[in-house]
Amino acid sequence: ATQPESELDGTLRIQLEMAERERDREREERNREREQMQATIDDLRTRLDRAESRIAGLLPTPPVRQGRWRLWGGG
Structure with a gap:
């Protein structure tokens, strides 16, 4: 009760085509998810x-620092 080789070949070809279609469908779905x-x-x-722009607009501008805190050199 074994299948003739040509029938087995046809069955395998159909299974391969189905597997390839499923793979392509899954790939397209992943691409859609990635795009989303x-x-x-x-x-x-x-x-x-x-x-951030709105928050920055609400904050007062920081005062200009005067050079009173010189720790290194000068002064």
Whole structure:
């Protein structure tokens, strides 16, 4: 009850094609996930930059230091 070689060859070819399609599907899914992650990262960076700018705008400007604390040389 063994399969003829040509039938076995056809079966193996079909299994190989199915495995290749599955691999391609998984690769495409990983690429989509990677692109989505990168878009999220880019969005978060933009939000962080905006938040930092707003915070910097709310902070008072630091006073200009006078050169009273000279520890080395001069004076």
